[in-house]
Amino acid sequence: MTPSLKISQKVIDRLSQEKLNFFGKLYGIVVKNNLIVIELQVNEGEECNNSFINSLPAEIYLCGVIQTGDGLYNEQSIKESLSEVYVTDNPVFVSYKVEGCQITASFYINGQLEVTKFTPISEQEILSQFLYTRLTTSVPFTSELTTNSIKESFTNLRKNVSSGVMTFGFTQNNIYLLGGDTENGVVGVTGNPTIGEICDESNDPAEGGTRKKRSQQLYNVDVFEVKMLKRMTNENGLSGGKEHAPLCVLDKKQCKTITIMATIDALAIIHRQTKIANLYEIIVESAVRSLRLLESAVLEGFERFEDKISQPEIFHFYPEDCGHFVTQIYLQGDDEESLLQQRKKLHQELSLSQEKPIFRRANRFTFKNKLQVGEPLINPHLGLKLSDNGGNISLVKGKYTYYHYCQNRMDDNGWGCAYRSLQTLASWFKNQGYTHKDVPTFKDIQKCLVDIGDKPSNFIGSKQWIGSTEVNYVLNTLLGITSKILYVSSGEEMASKGPELVSHFENHGSPVMIGGGVLAHTILGVDYNSQSGNLRFLILDPHYTGSEDLHTIQTKGWCGWKNVDFWDKTAYYNMCLPQVPRGI
Incomplete structure:
Protein backbone atom coordinates (compact mmCIF):
# COMPACT_ATOMS: atom_id res chain seq x y z
CA MET A 1 0.00 0.00 0.00
CA THR A 2 1.31 3.44 -0.93
CA PRO A 3 2.05 5.45 2.23
CA SER A 4 0.45 8.78 3.01
CA LEU A 5 2.83 11.73 2.93
CA LYS A 6 3.14 14.62 5.35
CA ILE A 7 5.73 17.40 5.11
CA SER A 8 6.74 19.51 8.09
CA GLN A 9 5.43 23.06 7.83
CA LYS A 10 8.90 24.18 8.96
CA VAL A 11 10.41 22.65 5.80
CA ILE A 12 7.74 24.29 3.65
CA ASP A 13 8.33 27.68 5.28
CA ARG A 14 12.10 27.50 4.65
CA LEU A 15 11.52 26.50 1.03
CA SER A 16 9.28 29.53 0.56
CA GLN A 17 12.25 31.74 1.53
CA GLU A 18 14.69 29.89 -0.73
CA LYS A 19 15.85 31.75 -3.85
CA LEU A 20 18.70 29.48 -4.97
CA ASN A 21 18.52 26.26 -6.96
CA PHE A 22 19.85 23.19 -5.17
CA PHE A 23 19.69 19.42 -4.96
CA GLY A 24 19.47 17.84 -1.56
CA LYS A 25 18.28 15.09 0.73
CA LEU A 26 15.10 14.65 2.75
CA TYR A 27 14.93 13.10 6.19
CA GLY A 28 11.82 11.78 7.84
CA ILE A 29 10.03 9.38 10.13
CA VAL A 30 8.08 6.30 9.01
CA VAL A 31 5.15 5.45 11.26
CA LYS A 32 2.94 2.56 10.15
CA ASN A 33 1.83 3.68 6.69
CA ASN A 34 2.76 7.33 7.12
CA LEU A 35 5.92 9.09 5.96
CA ILE A 36 6.59 12.42 7.68
CA VAL A 37 9.29 14.55 6.05
CA ILE A 38 10.87 16.48 8.88
CA GLU A 39 14.12 17.94 7.49
CA LEU A 40 15.99 18.85 4.30
CA GLN A 41 19.71 19.00 3.64
CA VAL A 42 21.22 21.08 0.85
CA ASN A 43 24.05 19.47 -1.14
CA GLU A 44 27.05 21.76 -1.50
CA GLY A 45 27.99 21.47 -5.17
CA GLU A 46 28.33 17.79 -6.02
CA GLU A 47 29.09 16.77 -2.44
CA CYS A 48 26.77 16.01 0.42
CA ASN A 49 27.64 15.58 4.07
CA ASN A 50 26.62 11.94 4.52
CA SER A 51 27.39 12.07 8.24
CA PHE A 52 24.69 14.68 8.89
CA ILE A 53 22.22 11.95 9.83
CA ASN A 54 24.26 11.38 13.00
CA LEU A 72 12.70 20.41 -14.64
CA TYR A 73 14.76 17.44 -13.50
CA ASN A 74 16.59 14.37 -14.76
CA GLU A 75 14.37 11.46 -13.79
CA GLN A 76 17.15 8.88 -14.13
CA SER A 77 19.51 10.72 -11.76
CA ILE A 78 16.66 11.16 -9.29
CA LYS A 79 15.99 7.41 -9.33
CA GLU A 80 19.68 6.69 -8.71
CA SER A 81 19.69 9.01 -5.73
CA LEU A 82 16.57 7.41 -4.31
CA SER A 83 18.28 4.02 -4.35
CA GLU A 84 20.22 5.14 -1.23
CA VAL A 85 16.99 5.14 0.81
CA TYR A 86 16.45 1.96 2.81
CA VAL A 87 14.00 2.98 5.55
CA THR A 88 11.02 2.69 3.18
CA ASP A 89 10.22 0.85 -0.06
CA ASN A 90 8.62 4.04 -1.37
CA PRO A 91 11.11 6.93 -1.08
CA VAL A 92 9.86 10.40 -1.87
CA SER A 106 6.24 11.94 -5.91
CA PHE A 107 6.70 8.44 -4.52
CA TYR A 108 9.14 6.05 -6.21
CA ILE A 109 6.96 2.98 -6.79
CA ASN A 110 7.95 -0.04 -8.88
CA GLY A 111 10.67 1.86 -10.66
CA GLN A 112 8.49 4.86 -11.50
CA LEU A 113 7.90 8.30 -10.00
CA GLU A 114 4.21 8.74 -9.20
CA VAL A 115 2.90 12.15 -8.18
CA THR A 116 1.15 12.07 -4.81
CA LYS A 117 -0.71 14.46 -2.56
CA PHE A 118 0.81 15.59 0.70
CA THR A 119 -0.42 17.28 3.86
CA PRO A 120 1.54 19.91 5.82
CA ILE A 121 2.12 18.98 9.46
CA SER A 122 2.83 21.59 12.11
CA GLU A 123 5.45 21.39 14.85
CA GLN A 124 2.65 21.22 17.42
CA GLU A 125 1.09 18.22 15.66
CA ILE A 126 4.47 16.48 15.70
CA LEU A 127 4.97 17.23 19.41
CA SER A 128 1.49 15.87 20.14
CA GLN A 129 2.37 12.56 18.46
CA PHE A 130 6.04 12.11 19.36
CA LEU A 131 8.35 12.39 22.35
CA TYR A 132 12.12 12.20 22.73
CA THR A 133 14.33 9.87 24.71
CA ARG A 134 17.70 11.10 25.90
CA LEU A 135 20.37 8.54 26.77
CA THR A 136 23.23 9.94 28.85
CA THR A 137 26.24 7.98 30.03
CA SER A 138 30.04 7.92 29.94
CA VAL A 139 32.24 5.02 28.91
CA PRO A 140 36.05 4.75 29.10
CA PHE A 141 37.82 5.15 25.77
CA THR A 142 41.48 4.25 25.28
CA SER A 143 43.33 4.23 21.98
CA GLU A 144 46.73 4.55 20.44
CA LEU A 145 47.14 8.07 19.15
CA THR A 146 46.87 7.30 15.43
CA THR A 147 44.00 7.80 13.03
CA ASN A 148 43.51 4.10 12.32
CA SER A 149 43.66 3.13 16.00
CA ILE A 150 41.10 5.79 16.95
CA LYS A 151 38.74 4.55 14.23
CA GLU A 152 39.21 0.93 15.31
CA SER A 153 38.64 1.76 18.98
CA PHE A 154 35.41 3.60 18.21
CA THR A 155 34.26 0.69 16.04
CA ASN A 156 34.84 -1.70 18.93
CA LEU A 157 33.03 0.63 21.31
CA ARG A 158 30.00 0.78 19.02
CA LYS A 159 29.99 -3.01 18.71
CA ASN A 160 30.08 -3.33 22.49
CA VAL A 161 27.14 -0.93 22.93
CA SER A 162 25.08 -2.77 20.30
CA SER A 163 26.05 -6.29 21.40
CA GLY A 164 23.03 -6.76 23.66
CA VAL A 165 24.95 -6.63 26.95
CA MET A 166 23.71 -3.13 27.76
CA THR A 167 20.64 -2.41 29.83
CA PHE A 168 18.72 0.84 29.46
CA GLY A 169 16.88 2.19 32.45
CA PHE A 170 14.04 4.68 32.79
CA THR A 171 15.16 5.28 36.35
CA GLN A 172 12.31 7.62 37.30
CA ASN A 173 9.91 4.70 36.66
CA ASN A 174 12.23 1.81 37.63
CA ILE A 175 11.73 0.27 34.20
CA TYR A 176 14.64 -1.46 32.47
CA LEU A 177 15.11 -2.63 28.90
CA LEU A 178 17.28 -5.71 28.51
CA GLY A 179 18.88 -7.36 25.51
CA GLY A 180 17.18 -9.97 23.38
CA ASP A 181 17.79 -12.98 25.65
CA THR A 182 14.78 -12.34 27.89
CA GLU A 183 11.12 -13.05 27.28
CA ASN A 184 10.04 -9.53 26.36
CA GLY A 185 13.15 -7.55 27.26
CA VAL A 186 11.39 -5.41 29.89
CA VAL A 187 11.69 -5.42 33.68
CA GLY A 188 9.67 -3.28 36.07
CA VAL A 189 6.31 -3.06 34.32
CA THR A 190 3.47 -5.48 33.69
CA GLY A 191 2.18 -5.97 30.21
CA ASN A 192 3.59 -4.01 27.31
CA PRO A 193 2.47 -0.36 27.64
CA THR A 194 3.35 2.36 25.14
CA ILE A 195 6.12 4.88 25.75
CA GLY A 196 3.44 7.58 25.77
CA GLU A 197 1.61 5.91 28.66
CA ILE A 198 4.85 5.52 30.62
CA CYS A 199 5.83 9.16 30.01
CA ASP A 200 2.43 10.50 31.02
CA GLU A 201 2.52 8.55 34.28
CA SER A 202 5.98 9.84 35.17
CA ASN A 203 6.16 12.03 38.27
CA ASP A 204 9.53 13.49 37.24
CA PRO A 205 9.04 14.56 33.63
CA ALA A 206 11.51 16.52 31.58
CA GLU A 207 11.19 20.04 30.23
CA GLY A 208 8.05 21.35 31.76
CA GLY A 209 5.94 18.48 33.05
CA THR A 210 3.97 15.57 31.71
CA ARG A 211 2.22 15.82 28.43
CA LYS A 212 0.14 18.79 29.47
CA LYS A 213 -1.54 20.98 26.95
CA ARG A 214 -1.21 24.64 27.74
CA SER A 215 -3.77 27.13 26.55
CA GLN A 216 -4.02 27.61 22.80
CA GLN A 217 -3.17 23.89 22.37
CA LEU A 218 0.59 24.32 22.88
CA TYR A 219 2.57 21.17 23.58
CA ASN A 220 5.90 21.02 25.37
CA VAL A 221 8.94 19.15 24.12
CA ASP A 222 8.73 15.94 26.14
CA VAL A 223 12.16 14.44 26.84
CA PHE A 224 12.34 11.10 28.67
CA GLU A 225 15.65 10.46 30.41
CA VAL A 226 17.42 7.09 29.91
CA LYS A 227 20.51 5.67 31.64
CA MET A 228 22.77 2.88 30.44
CA LEU A 229 24.10 -0.02 32.52
CA LYS A 230 26.22 -2.98 31.49
CA ARG A 231 25.07 -6.45 32.51
CA MET A 232 27.89 -8.40 34.14
CA THR A 233 26.02 -11.70 34.60
CA ASN A 234 23.58 -13.82 32.63
CA GLU A 235 20.13 -14.60 33.95
CA ASN A 236 20.36 -18.37 33.42
CA GLY A 237 23.98 -19.10 34.09
CA LEU A 238 26.49 -19.36 31.29
CA SER A 239 25.20 -19.02 27.77
CA GLY A 240 25.84 -21.68 25.15
CA GLY A 241 29.36 -22.32 23.92
CA LYS A 242 32.55 -23.19 25.71
CA GLU A 243 34.05 -20.67 28.09
CA HIS A 244 37.79 -20.29 28.47
CA ALA A 245 40.19 -18.12 30.40
CA PRO A 246 40.89 -14.67 28.92
CA LEU A 247 43.83 -14.46 26.53
CA CYS A 248 46.28 -11.58 26.65
CA VAL A 249 48.58 -10.74 23.74
CA LEU A 250 51.47 -8.37 24.48
CA ASP A 251 52.81 -6.18 21.69
CA LYS A 252 55.69 -4.17 23.11
CA LYS A 253 56.41 -0.90 21.34
CA GLN A 254 56.67 2.79 22.06
CA CYS A 255 53.48 4.71 21.28
CA LYS A 256 51.32 7.58 22.45
CA THR A 257 47.89 6.76 23.79
CA ILE A 258 44.73 8.66 24.61
CA THR A 259 42.40 7.89 27.49
CA ILE A 260 39.20 9.86 27.91
CA MET A 261 35.69 9.29 29.21
CA ALA A 262 33.62 9.20 26.07
CA THR A 263 30.30 10.90 26.71
CA ILE A 264 27.24 9.43 25.05
CA ASP A 265 24.42 11.96 24.93
CA ALA A 266 21.95 10.55 22.44
CA LEU A 267 18.44 11.46 21.34
CA ALA A 268 15.68 9.50 19.66
CA ILE A 269 12.27 10.68 18.49
CA ILE A 270 9.61 8.08 19.21
CA HIS A 271 5.92 7.87 18.42
CA ARG A 272 3.88 7.84 21.61
CA GLN A 273 2.11 4.62 20.57
CA THR A 274 5.39 2.68 20.34
CA LYS A 275 5.41 -0.30 22.70
CA ILE A 276 8.09 -0.09 25.36
CA ALA A 277 9.39 -3.54 24.44
CA ASN A 278 10.29 -2.15 21.00
CA LEU A 279 12.53 0.63 22.31
CA TYR A 280 15.76 -1.30 22.87
CA GLU A 281 17.04 -1.22 19.29
CA ILE A 282 15.97 2.42 18.88
CA ILE A 283 18.00 3.52 21.90
CA VAL A 284 20.96 1.46 20.71
CA GLU A 285 20.78 3.25 17.35
CA SER A 286 20.75 6.63 19.11
CA ARG A 292 29.86 8.24 15.28
CA LEU A 293 29.47 11.96 15.86
CA LEU A 294 31.99 11.77 18.69
CA GLU A 295 34.45 9.85 16.51
CA SER A 296 34.30 12.53 13.81
CA ALA A 297 35.00 15.25 16.39
CA VAL A 298 37.93 13.36 17.95
CA LEU A 299 39.49 12.65 14.55
CA GLU A 300 39.03 16.27 13.48
CA GLY A 301 40.73 17.44 16.67
CA PHE A 302 43.54 14.92 16.26
CA GLU A 303 44.26 16.15 12.73
CA ARG A 304 44.50 19.71 14.01
CA PHE A 305 46.49 19.15 17.20
CA GLU A 306 48.31 15.89 16.27
CA ASP A 307 49.74 14.94 19.65
CA LYS A 308 46.73 15.64 21.87
CA ILE A 309 42.97 15.52 21.92
CA SER A 310 40.83 18.43 23.05
CA GLN A 311 37.86 17.31 25.12
CA PRO A 312 34.69 17.11 22.97
CA GLU A 313 31.50 18.76 24.22
CA ILE A 314 28.05 17.67 23.05
CA PHE A 315 25.39 20.30 22.40
CA HIS A 316 21.75 19.65 21.54
CA PHE A 317 20.00 22.49 19.74
CA TYR A 318 16.30 22.89 19.04
CA PRO A 319 16.16 25.52 16.27
CA GLU A 320 12.80 27.22 16.02
CA ASP A 321 13.01 27.09 12.21
CA CYS A 322 13.56 23.30 12.26
CA GLY A 323 11.14 22.11 14.93
CA HIS A 324 13.36 19.22 16.04
CA PHE A 325 16.72 18.59 17.69
CA VAL A 326 20.07 18.95 15.91
CA THR A 327 23.19 17.75 17.75
CA GLN A 328 26.68 19.16 17.31
CA ILE A 329 30.01 18.46 19.01
CA TYR A 330 32.48 21.27 19.64
CA LEU A 331 35.97 20.92 21.03
CA GLN A 332 36.57 22.55 24.40
CA GLY A 333 39.43 24.70 23.17
CA ASP A 334 37.47 26.26 20.28
CA ASP A 335 35.95 29.69 20.82
CA GLU A 336 32.86 30.96 19.00
CA GLU A 337 34.94 32.74 16.35
CA SER A 338 36.89 29.61 15.42
CA LEU A 339 33.60 27.68 15.09
CA LEU A 340 32.12 30.22 12.69
CA GLN A 341 32.83 28.18 9.55
CA GLN A 342 31.32 25.06 11.07
CA ARG A 343 28.17 26.97 11.99
CA LYS A 344 28.04 28.66 8.60
CA LYS A 345 28.22 25.31 6.83
CA LEU A 346 25.39 23.96 8.98
CA HIS A 347 23.22 27.01 8.27
CA GLN A 348 23.80 26.51 4.53
CA GLU A 349 23.06 22.79 4.69
CA LEU A 350 19.76 23.36 6.48
CA SER A 351 18.80 26.45 4.47
CA LEU A 352 18.65 28.57 7.63
CA SER A 353 18.97 32.33 8.00
CA GLN A 354 22.51 33.72 8.11
CA GLU A 355 21.34 36.68 10.21
CA LYS A 356 20.86 35.16 13.65
CA PRO A 357 22.80 32.67 15.79
CA ILE A 358 21.28 29.21 16.10
CA PHE A 359 24.20 26.89 16.84
CA ARG A 360 26.32 28.89 19.28
CA ARG A 361 26.95 27.26 22.64
CA ALA A 362 24.54 29.68 24.30
CA ASN A 363 21.76 28.44 21.99
CA ARG A 364 21.89 24.94 23.47
CA PHE A 365 18.62 23.43 24.58
CA THR A 366 18.23 23.43 28.37
CA PHE A 367 17.00 20.11 29.69
CA LYS A 368 15.27 20.18 33.06
CA ASN A 369 14.71 17.00 35.00
CA LYS A 370 12.12 18.77 37.09
CA LEU A 371 10.79 22.22 37.66
CA GLN A 372 12.78 23.92 40.38
CA VAL A 373 10.80 25.86 42.97
CA GLY A 374 11.50 29.57 42.68
CA GLU A 375 13.19 29.34 39.28
CA PRO A 376 12.57 32.52 37.21
CA LEU A 377 9.87 32.07 34.59
CA ILE A 378 10.62 31.88 30.87
CA ASN A 379 8.28 33.77 28.51
CA PRO A 380 5.36 34.32 30.93
CA HIS A 381 3.40 36.02 28.15
CA LEU A 382 2.78 32.69 26.41
CA GLY A 383 -0.80 31.57 26.89
CA LEU A 384 -2.19 35.06 27.41
CA LYS A 385 -5.41 35.93 25.63
CA LEU A 386 -4.58 37.94 22.53
CA SER A 387 -5.35 41.65 22.43
CA ASP A 388 -8.72 42.60 20.96
CA ASN A 389 -7.50 45.89 19.50
CA GLY A 390 -7.96 44.58 15.95
CA GLY A 391 -4.54 45.71 14.79
CA ASN A 392 -1.16 44.35 13.81
CA ILE A 393 0.23 42.38 16.76
CA SER A 394 4.04 42.43 16.91
CA LEU A 395 5.69 40.54 19.76
CA VAL A 396 9.07 39.74 21.23
CA LYS A 397 10.80 36.89 19.38
CA GLY A 398 12.53 34.06 21.17
CA LYS A 399 13.05 33.45 24.89
CA TYR A 400 13.61 35.82 27.80
CA THR A 401 13.59 35.39 31.57
CA TYR A 402 11.21 37.37 33.78
CA TYR A 403 13.17 39.37 36.37
CA HIS A 404 11.23 41.27 39.03
CA TYR A 405 11.44 42.67 42.57
CA CYS A 406 12.72 40.54 45.47
CA GLN A 407 14.23 37.68 43.48
CA ASN A 408 17.40 35.94 44.74
CA ARG A 409 16.49 36.95 48.32
CA MET A 410 17.23 40.58 47.50
CA ASP A 411 14.88 43.32 48.66
CA ASP A 412 14.96 45.90 45.86
CA ASN A 413 11.31 46.85 46.30
CA GLY A 414 10.89 50.52 45.44
CA TRP A 415 14.16 51.14 43.60
CA GLY A 416 15.26 48.14 41.46
CA LYS A 437 27.90 36.15 29.37
CA ASP A 438 25.68 35.68 32.41
CA VAL A 439 22.88 38.12 33.15
CA PRO A 440 24.53 40.98 35.10
CA THR A 441 23.85 41.25 38.82
CA PHE A 442 23.01 44.56 40.50
CA LYS A 443 26.66 44.83 41.53
CA ASP A 444 27.79 44.16 37.94
CA ILE A 445 25.47 46.90 36.67
CA GLN A 446 26.60 49.45 39.25
CA LYS A 447 30.29 48.64 38.81
CA CYS A 448 29.95 48.98 35.04
CA LEU A 449 28.44 52.47 35.36
CA VAL A 450 31.22 53.49 37.76
CA ASP A 451 33.93 52.07 35.49
CA ILE A 452 32.74 54.05 32.47
CA GLY A 453 32.57 57.25 34.52
CA ASP A 454 28.80 57.64 34.50
CA LYS A 455 28.47 57.28 38.28
CA PRO A 456 30.68 58.09 41.30
CA SER A 457 32.37 55.29 43.23
CA ASN A 458 29.84 55.42 46.09
CA PHE A 459 27.14 54.32 43.62
CA ILE A 460 28.22 50.69 44.12
CA GLY A 461 26.09 49.12 46.84
CA SER A 462 23.61 52.01 46.86
CA LYS A 463 19.87 51.94 46.16
CA GLN A 464 19.94 54.68 43.56
CA TRP A 465 17.67 54.37 40.53
CA ILE A 466 18.82 54.00 36.97
CA GLY A 467 16.98 54.81 33.75
CA SER A 468 16.94 53.91 30.06
CA THR A 469 20.18 55.83 29.41
CA GLU A 470 22.04 53.73 31.97
CA VAL A 471 20.44 50.57 30.56
CA ASN A 472 21.81 51.56 27.17
CA TYR A 473 25.31 52.11 28.63
CA VAL A 474 25.37 48.76 30.41
CA LEU A 475 24.11 46.75 27.43
CA ASN A 476 26.71 48.36 25.22
CA THR A 477 29.61 47.99 27.68
CA LEU A 478 28.95 44.49 29.02
CA LEU A 479 27.32 42.81 26.01
CA GLY A 480 28.38 44.95 23.06
CA ILE A 481 24.73 45.73 22.23
CA THR A 482 23.79 49.14 20.87
CA SER A 483 20.34 50.61 21.48
CA LYS A 484 18.01 53.16 19.98
CA ILE A 485 16.46 55.64 22.42
CA LEU A 486 12.92 56.94 21.88
CA TYR A 487 11.75 59.98 23.87
CA VAL A 488 8.19 61.12 24.58
CA SER A 489 7.28 64.20 26.60
CA SER A 490 4.17 62.66 28.19
CA GLY A 491 2.29 59.41 28.56
CA GLU A 492 -0.27 60.62 26.03
CA GLU A 493 2.44 60.85 23.39
CA MET A 494 3.02 57.08 23.69
CA ALA A 495 -0.04 56.67 21.46
CA SER A 496 2.00 58.00 18.51
CA LYS A 497 4.82 55.44 18.81
CA GLY A 498 2.94 52.50 17.30
CA PRO A 499 4.72 52.39 13.90
CA GLU A 500 8.19 52.66 15.48
CA LEU A 501 7.49 49.92 18.02
CA VAL A 502 5.96 47.65 15.37
CA SER A 503 9.07 48.15 13.26
CA HIS A 504 11.31 47.29 16.21
CA PHE A 505 9.53 44.05 17.10
CA GLU A 506 9.27 42.98 13.46
CA ASN A 507 12.91 43.70 12.60
CA HIS A 508 14.68 43.06 15.91
CA GLY A 509 12.29 41.26 18.23
CA SER A 510 14.09 42.16 21.47
CA PRO A 511 12.16 43.37 24.54
CA VAL A 512 12.08 47.11 25.18
CA MET A 513 12.84 48.85 28.48
CA ILE A 514 10.80 51.97 29.22
CA GLY A 515 11.48 54.37 32.08
CA GLY A 516 9.55 57.41 33.14
CA GLY A 517 9.04 59.32 36.37
CA VAL A 518 9.83 56.78 39.12
CA LEU A 519 8.73 53.63 37.29
CA ALA A 520 10.31 51.27 34.75
CA HIS A 521 8.61 48.53 32.74
CA THR A 522 9.39 46.10 29.95
CA ILE A 523 7.42 46.20 26.69
CA LEU A 524 7.06 42.76 25.08
CA GLY A 525 4.94 43.78 22.11
CA VAL A 526 2.26 46.04 20.70
CA ASP A 527 -1.09 45.77 18.98
CA TYR A 528 -1.26 48.72 16.59
CA ASN A 529 -4.44 49.42 14.63
CA SER A 530 -3.32 51.67 11.80
CA GLN A 531 -6.91 52.47 10.77
CA SER A 532 -8.16 53.66 14.15
CA GLY A 533 -4.75 54.68 15.49
CA ASN A 534 -5.39 52.73 18.69
CA LEU A 535 -2.36 51.19 20.35
CA ARG A 536 -2.08 48.56 23.09
CA PHE A 537 1.07 47.45 24.87
CA LEU A 538 2.04 44.01 26.16
CA ILE A 539 3.68 44.92 29.47
CA LEU A 540 5.92 42.85 31.72
CA ASP A 541 5.94 44.52 35.12
CA PRO A 542 9.15 44.23 37.18
CA HIS A 543 7.37 45.58 40.29
CA TYR A 544 5.88 42.14 41.08
CA THR A 545 7.10 40.88 44.48
CA GLY A 546 5.50 37.44 44.67
CA SER A 547 6.65 33.90 43.88
CA GLU A 548 7.11 32.49 40.38
CA ASP A 549 3.40 31.80 40.01
CA LEU A 550 2.45 32.03 36.34
CA HIS A 551 -1.30 31.98 37.06
CA THR A 552 -1.05 34.96 39.42
CA ILE A 553 1.27 36.87 37.12
CA GLN A 554 -1.09 36.50 34.16
CA THR A 555 -4.46 36.87 35.88
CA LYS A 556 -3.43 39.82 38.08
CA GLY A 557 -2.00 41.79 35.17
CA TRP A 558 1.71 41.65 36.02
CA CYS A 559 2.08 40.44 32.45
CA GLY A 560 -0.73 41.63 30.23
CA TRP A 561 -2.11 44.01 27.65
CA LYS A 562 -2.43 47.67 28.63
CA ASN A 563 -4.08 50.67 27.00
CA VAL A 564 -2.37 54.01 26.41
CA ASP A 565 -3.88 55.35 29.64
CA PHE A 566 -1.55 52.95 31.49
CA TRP A 567 1.13 55.60 31.08
CA ASP A 568 1.16 58.70 33.30
CA LYS A 569 0.02 61.74 31.35
CA THR A 570 2.21 64.02 33.43
CA ALA A 571 5.45 62.04 33.12
CA TYR A 572 7.99 61.89 30.31
CA TYR A 573 9.24 58.49 29.11
CA ASN A 574 12.42 57.18 27.52
CA MET A 575 12.44 53.85 25.73
CA CYS A 576 15.57 51.75 25.22
CA LEU A 577 15.21 49.62 22.07
CA PRO A 578 18.15 47.16 21.88
CA GLN A 579 19.34 46.65 18.33
CA VAL A 580 20.03 43.05 17.33
CA PRO A 581 23.34 42.36 15.53
CA ARG A 582 23.19 40.36 12.30
CA GLY A 583 25.24 37.21 11.98
CA ILE A 584 25.59 33.65 13.21
Missing part, protein backbone atom coordinates in the same frame (compact mmCIF):
# COMPACT_ATOMS: atom_id res chain seq x y z
CA SER A 55 23.26 14.90 14.11
CA LEU A 56 19.58 13.92 13.97
CA PRO A 57 17.67 11.95 16.60
CA ALA A 58 17.37 8.20 15.97
CA GLU A 59 14.27 7.18 14.02
CA ILE A 60 14.81 10.07 11.61
CA TYR A 61 16.23 8.51 8.46
CA LEU A 62 17.04 9.43 4.88
CA CYS A 63 13.69 9.13 3.11
CA GLY A 64 14.07 10.92 -0.22
CA VAL A 65 15.59 13.73 -2.24
CA ILE A 66 14.62 17.27 -3.16
CA GLN A 67 15.39 19.53 -6.08
CA THR A 68 14.57 23.22 -6.38
CA GLY A 69 14.64 25.33 -9.51
CA ASP A 70 12.50 25.66 -12.60
CA GLY A 71 10.64 22.39 -12.09
CA PHE A 93 11.00 12.99 -4.40
CA VAL A 94 10.05 16.62 -3.86
CA SER A 95 10.36 19.17 -6.64
CA TYR A 96 10.12 22.81 -5.61
CA LYS A 97 9.56 25.41 -8.30
CA VAL A 98 11.08 28.64 -6.98
CA GLU A 99 8.99 30.81 -9.27
CA GLY A 100 5.50 30.41 -7.91
CA CYS A 101 6.59 28.53 -4.78
CA GLN A 102 5.06 25.31 -6.09
CA ILE A 103 5.78 21.97 -4.37
CA THR A 104 5.27 18.68 -6.22
CA ALA A 105 5.80 15.39 -4.37
CA ALA A 287 23.90 5.65 21.05
CA VAL A 288 25.63 4.48 17.87
CA ARG A 289 24.86 7.80 16.16
CA SER A 290 26.24 9.69 19.15
CA LEU A 291 29.46 7.66 19.03
CA CYS A 417 12.64 48.06 38.69
CA ALA A 418 14.97 49.39 35.95
CA TYR A 419 17.70 46.95 37.06
CA ARG A 420 15.21 44.10 36.72
CA SER A 421 14.07 45.27 33.30
CA LEU A 422 17.72 45.47 32.24
CA GLN A 423 18.23 41.89 33.45
CA THR A 424 15.23 40.75 31.39
CA LEU A 425 16.72 42.41 28.30
CA ALA A 426 20.14 40.85 28.96
CA SER A 427 18.55 37.42 29.40
CA TRP A 428 16.98 37.72 25.95
CA PHE A 429 20.37 38.25 24.31
CA LYS A 430 21.84 35.31 26.25
CA ASN A 431 18.94 33.01 25.42
CA GLN A 432 19.22 33.88 21.73
CA GLY A 433 22.96 33.14 21.73
CA TYR A 434 24.15 36.68 21.00
CA THR A 435 26.27 36.52 24.15
CA HIS A 436 27.59 33.79 26.41
